[in-house]
Amino acid sequence: MNMLSDANLKPPVCRALVYKWHKRFREGRESLEGDSGRGRPKLVSSAMIQRVNDVVDEDRRITIGEICDRIHVSYGTIQTILTEKLCMHRICARWIPRLLSADDKSRRVVASREFLRRYNQGDAFLKRIITTDETWLFFYDPESKQQSSQWKRSSSPPPLKAKVVKSAKKNMFIFFMDMEGMILSHAVPQGQTVTAAYYSKVIRRDLMHALRKKRPHIAAEHIIFHQDNAPAHRAESTTLEMDILGFERLIHPPYSPDLAPMDFSVFPALKSELRGHKFDNLDQLRYATRTVLSQKSCDWYRGIYNTWVRRHTKCIEKNGEYFEKV
Known part of the structure; x- marks a missing residue:
């Protein structure tokens, strides 16, 4: 049975439109597209x-x-x-740590070239580097909006979440790591400022003890020590302490968190996993911090050092400008 003969069905186009198309195609038209220039012209x-x-x-x-x-x-x-x-x-404008001067950019390029020069001499260079930095960890840092996302059906209401701020209570931690993993995570006592004297004491007492325990095969005179340019790090007493221990110091350009492994990888990963958990005291925060870092594999730490190499290459390509991804 012909479908168009059914009284309940209608043809897809009206009869008048069919006649119109037939007439225009007989006159030489070859396309159904609208004529160019039709409609209201734009007066630009x-x-x-x-x-x-x-x-x-x-x-x-x-x-x-x-x-x-x-x-x-x-x-x-x-x-x-x-x-x-x-x-x-x-x-939107991209947030950067600092508006770099021409001299700042030049220092970053020089430091990156020296880093890559030594790296190209052999992989042992990376294995000798111990890097350190400090950061604040909160007793409660609410999870991000992305972390609280979840799957839902189209018929179910969206999840709700009350806005919560970080806790006022926080604690400073000092971390030391090498290519094999985290060597030391040191919780600074409440009320203690990380001065040059305190920082030197942590290196002389806690770091050296951790090295003898976790890296007995590494001699102090073979260590290349990397740190940023915080006042406690570049103080004369700190420099003297490292010279006494036999550490070689690795140049780090000023205002360069994008070239510091702790800043571009370790701290973001650590804080992301601690976010959303509430800690009642420092012991709980310290335990959770060490647990998160101990669960990271050696390949994860090696990957950070390999990314470090690529970031120095990127710094040279960008002529010392800040960058986010490699």
Whole structure:
């Protein structure tokens, strides 16, 4: 039975449209596409484009609505000029640790070249490096919005979560690691400031004890010590302590957390796993910190050092500018 003969069904197009198409194709038309130039023309002159360009150059933060109010043109026209004619798009500023001077960038490049020069002499260079840094760990740091995401069905309501702030209570930790893993995580006593004297004491007492216990095959005179340029790290008494122990010091350029393994890898991973857990006292926080770090494999720590090498290469490619990904 022919489907179009059924009284309950209608043809997909009306009869008048079929006659119209038939007539136009007999006249030589070969496509069903609409004619070019049909519809309301867009009145975008070169003068208008230049005017919008001048307005944006005066204030890069101006909105499309504000431009419309200034030159009395529709929102859609301004948007077309900005995106299609001027090839512009709006982005947020990227946070960086510091606006680097030409001298800062030069120091970063010099340090990266020296690092790669020694690395290319043999893989033993990385195995000799012990890197250290300090950070604050909170007794309660609420989980991020991404961490609390979950699967839901289209018929179920979205999950709700109350906004919670970090606890006021926190504690400073000093970490030391090498390519094989974390050597020492030291919790600074409450009320104690990490001065040069205290930092030197931790290295002389706690770090050396941990090295004898965990890395007995490593002699102190073979250690290359890496740290940032915090006041306690570059103090004269700290430098003297390292010379007495026989440590070789690795150059670290100022204002360069993107070239410090603790900053670009260890601390973000550690704080992410501690986030959402509440600790009642320092012993619980210390235990959780050591547990998280001890569960990381040797391959994870080696991967950080290999990323460190790639970051120095990236620093040279960027002429000392900050970067996020490698």
